[in-house]
Amino acid sequence: MNASIFSRLTPEEITALHETWKNDPLSVDPLWAAYFEGYELGSGGAPREEENAADASPYTVPPESAEGRGRVNQLIRAYRVMGHKCARFNPLDSPEEATVPVRPEELGFRPEDMDQPINIGTFQKGRIFTLREIIAHLRNTYCGAIGFEYQHIDNLEIRSWIEEKIDRRADGVDYGPETRRDAFIHLCKAELFEEFLGKRFIGEKRFSLEGGEGAIVLLDALVKRCPAAAISHVEMGMAHRGRLNVLANILHKPLKTIFYEFTPDYLPESPIGRSDVKYHLGYAATRHVDGVPLHINLSSNPSHLEAIYPVVEGRARARQHSLEDMERKHVLPLILHGDAAFAGQGLVAEVLNLSQLKGYRTGGSIHLIINNQIGFTTSPDEARSSHYATDVAQMLEAPILHINGESPEDLIWAAEFALQFRQKFGRDIILDMYCYRRLGHNETDQAAFTAPMQTKKIEARPTAAALYGTLLRERGELTEQEEHGIRERIWNGMQQAYDQMKEHPADYILPVSAQDADESPIPRLSVRTGISPDLFRRIGDILTELPENFTPHPTLEKRFLSRRREAFREGGPLDWAMAESLAWGSLLTENHTVRLSGQDCQRGTFSQRHAVLHDFNNGSVYTPLEKLNHGTTAFRIYNSSLSEASVLGFEYGYALESQDALVMWEAQFGDFANGAQVIVDQFIAAAEAKWHQKCRIVLLLPHGYEGAGSEHSSARMERYLQLCADDNMQVINPTTPAQYFHALRRQIHQNVHKPLIVFTPKSLLSRPEAASARRDFLAPSRFHEVLADPESPAPDKITRAVFCTGKVYYDLDAYRRERGIADTVIIRVEQIYPLAQEQLTYLLAPYQKVRDFVWCQEEPSNMGAWGHLRNRLGRLFATSFRYAGRPPMACPAEGAKALHAAAQKRLISTAFGPRAQS
Ligand SMILES: Cc1ncc(C[n+]2csc(CCOP(=O)(O)OP(=O)(O)O)c2C)c(N)n1
Structure with a gap:
């Protein structure tokens, strides 16, 4: 109300x-x-x-x-x-x-x-x-x-x-004969494009738009009206259905290229890229409407329906940021959906829910549902409990229009209405275009196997272009000869493009952009990322000085701010949250936007961050790092909705579009990231290999065994490591605040664009041994892929080398110290992928008497880094490693504290013990 x-x-x-x-x-x-x-x-x-x-x-x-x-x-x-x-x-x-x-x-x-x-x-x-x-x-x-x-x-x-807008339709909608003819031509183009592909590339999948050709009329009307509505960029996302048709007829991707991609000889231009099927590929185009350029970017997308939706929203938001489109009037997100996917995929509701949130809004998206009234073989009554496929969108203050896909002038009206609504109210709008699917799910499929009655009806139905042609002839606006001429011209144009492609196929490979072509490997030795003492001091001041009349919560003043003041003044020790703020502050001074979103991330799940302070007396907020905002460089930190897939997808899209920014997503606990598994599998790990798409997103995943039970211990490191290949991303598990600081800075200063997965600590956030000194942050320091044993044990006494990653290091070190163990060196693998093999060999070189090589981890043996490293470490040191960790388990950790304590004790003692375990 x-x-x-x-x-x-x-x-x-x-x-x-x-x-x-x-x-x-x-x-x-x-x-x-x-x-x-x-x-x-x-x-x-x-x-x-x-x-x-x-x-x-x-x-x-x-x-x-x-x-x-x-x-x-x-x-x-x-x-x-x-x-x-x-x-x-x-x-x-x-x-x-x-x-x-x-x-x-x-x-x-x-x-x-x-x-x-x-x-x-x-x-x-x-x-x-x-x-x-x-x-x-x-x-x-x-x-x-x-x-x-x-x-x-x-x-x-x-x-x-x-x-008021609807009531004005009472007198009928009449765009005039020219617009009607134009719409007819678009219907013909859409129809003939599919027919041409069907004839020239028999049996090839193309996920035809046949039956839904009206979508091209609607989309064309929409993009043509964008410049007049002050829109200069359209960020588009869509699934397979009609994608090639949209590429050809809306983005004007060269027909020759599309045809070439159908040939068996087609090879994309990329030395390592694994490429993707043609109906998943993105394309960017600039169309000119009355001389005004309009940039349209259709994102590459995976088969996973709706996964692209949050990504496009994130891209749109980032572009709005870079264009300083603060009113969000110049960049339009345009999302196409299938009816079954829109109703069925929970991600849709999650992303709709982002649409008016401060950190995620994009000024309203236009949604077009190509409602062909079937999903693969599934009928609407099997696909949803709701009346319409769009009912989920009723959660928003968004109008929903169900439009006849065979009524071109109504499709044009709907496009116009949607654009006006979006520009006026900054809200989403849903266009549900009813149509049908003339063929099977794909072109090798038989729709009649499962939908015989619907198929018969469809087969008997003339195409939308044929019906509209008849109507225009009846109105005296088109002759049969003209109709024939239009069809012939379109067909001949395609034939010409096809012939040219046949003669010189290689000419039609799309070049990859210079940035995308850069496929240099991740350096195995990190760049230097230490900062100057001046900058250290300056950021320390910014983090600890409060505006006049600002009263922080008394406990925060005592335990958080005063500790920070002291640490920055005295040169340490600095904890994780300080290190993180220092990294962010330093990047802001170097003109890099910093954006973090995730559940409750402003405060931090473990009450460690307090990046946004709340006045204890009046509730006003103060974000110290915003003091470093300048121009378009900004510090942005947003508590997200309670969703993983939509928010991670959004941040991935944001990071894609703002290559110079540090964009981070934080899981409340690392476990919950599996709610966004599709985004990890389909985009973060694989997008570069499939689509040359580079991205520097950072995932912060709290991880560590502290007896919190099955769900708050493991961020499931093994999942990320299993996805590692082709130098696709970096996976780290840092053990000191300074290492974390350098990893964040390295992400921007290193000359490659790869996602970074960080297993972040929980108990270490306040563990005194896990703090860093001022010098660890200053030039010429850097991130260390592996950390030597700080005890520097005498090499001639060492017969055992325990390798580990993350928090367990401190437990191992404490055990060794308590028992005066002198025969063991402990080596920390801070970056698990890519593995810095040379550094590891170098570190171990002095310890020639080592006979007991051990891998110690908190995770069960079917989880953690063991599966990934076992053979790699074995090969590197030409020996087999002994395992000290939890046995194979179905759930990642014990629920009962006593069981947890016993398991921890056992795995630590096993690391030092002579007992060999498998
Ligand atoms: C997340 C996901 N689950 C299953 C599939 C397999 N699949 C591909 S198309 C399709 C039907 C989609 O129906 P609809 O959304 O109505 O789009 P249409 O193909 O009818 O245009 C299914 C189930 C998929 N691609 N993605």
Whole structure:
């Protein structure tokens, strides 16, 4: 409910106003009139005295009476609420007699009332109509080729705006003969493109758009109107269905290239790229509309339906940032969906939920659902419990339009409406284009195996272009000869492109961009990332000085801020949160935007970060690092919604589009990242190999065994390590704040763009041994892929080398110290992938007497780094390693504290013990 109008009046005043409206609907504010209409309809008519209601005869309500006008309002309301249920947007519906939301006699009107003039203030700006005319208008507007759903929108300003636009359709939509011919040409292009591919590349999958050609009319109308609406960039995402058609007819990807990608000889231009199937590939184009450039970027996407949606949103947001499009009016996210995927994939709801959140909003996305009324072989009644595929979008204040995909002028109107709505309200809008799928799921498939009746209906149906051609001929706007000519020209154009491609195929490989072509390996020795003492001091001051009159929480002042002040003044010790802030602050001074999002990340899950401070007296907030914002360089930290897949997808997209920024996503606990597994598998690990797509995203995954049970111990390191190959990403498990600091800085200063997975600590956040000194942050320091034993044990005494990664190092070191063990060296593998083999060999070189090579980990043997490193370390040192860790387990950790303590004790002692374990 729009608080703005309700907060103005008391309940008594609202009741009085209701009475006034009943007597004269024109006498109250239109917003209130609309509300009372809704109320009346929802409560089954005007509140009436019981005895009067019992007396009411259906034929006793003259339209011009106050009650009559109330009933007319009910009729209007019925069309507005339920008109979409009677609308004719499904091309496969049989043309049986049209239904209506309500018949006039049901509301008490007599046949002779139909021609009486009435003035209903809330309809058509108070123009005078007869009841018959009102009903005709309502049928045209609400039950035509578009079904409008907008009654779920509480904001009365938005509803009034929508109603006004819809009501203007009452007189019909007429874009003129030129636009109609243009739409016809687009339908022909869409149809013939598929036919051409079908004929020239028999049996090749292309996920044809046939049956949904109207999408091209709608999209063309949309992009052509973008420049006039001040949009300069369109960030697009879509699945397989009709993708090639969109590439050809909307992005104007050269036909020769598309055809070449179909040939068996096609090889993408890339030495290491594994490439991807053609209907997953992205493309960027600049179209000129009346001389004004419009950049359209269609993202490459995996087969996983809807996974691209958050990524496109993140890209759009980043582009808005780089273009300083703070009003979000110049960059438009445009997402295409399938009906089954939109209804079925939970990710859709997750991303819709981001759409109005401060850190994630993109000024409204336009969604086009290519609703072919089938998903692979699944019918709508198997695919969803809701009436429409789009019902999930009712969670937003977003209008939903169900549009007949065979009605070009309505498709154009819908595109125009969507653009206007988005630009005005900065909100999402859903265009649900009803169509059908002429072929099977793909071109080697038989739709009739599982949908014989629907298939027969479709086979008997002329194409959308044929139907529209007939209509235009009937209107005298197209001759048969002209139609033939249009089709011939389109076909010949494609044939020409095909012939050229056949003659010189290699000319049509798309060049990869200079940046994408850079496939240099990750350096095995990190660049130097230490900072100057001056910068150290400056950031320390920024982090600890508060604005005048700002009162932090007393505990934070005592335990957090004063400790920080002391650490920066005294030169340490610095903990993890200080190191992290120092890394971020230093990058900001070097003109790199820093963005972190994740659940509760402003404070930090473990109350360690406090990047945003809240005034204890008045609740105002202060973010120290924002002091370093300048130009477009900004510090951004957002508590995210409680979702992993959508937020990680969003940050991945953001990072893709802002290559100079440090973009991080933090899981609340590392375990939860598996809710975003698709984003990790399909994008983070594989996008470079598939699509030359480089990205510097950083994942912060709290990890470590502290007895917190199965779900808060392991970030499932093994999952990431299993995905490592082709130098695709870096996986680290740092054991000191300084190492963490350098890893974050290295991510920007190192000359390669690869994702970074960081297993971050929990108990180490406050463990005194795991702190760093000032010098560890200063030049010429750097990240160390492996860490030597700080005890520097005498080589001639050492017979055992224990290798480990992460927090277990401190437990091993404590055990060794407590027992005075002098025969063991402990080596930390800080970066697990890529493994710095030379450094490891170098570190171990002095210890020639080592006979017992041990890998120690907290994780079970079927998890952690053991599976990944076992053979690699064995090969490197030409020996087999002894394992000290938990046995294979189905869940990552024990739930009971006692079991945890016993397991920890056992694995540490095993590391030092002579017992060999498998
Ligand atoms: C997450 C996911 N699950 C399953 C599939 C397999 N799959 C490919 S297309 C498809 C049906 C999609 O139906 P719809 O969303 O209506 O799009 P259409 O193909 O009909 O255009 C399915 C289940 C997939 N690609 N992604």
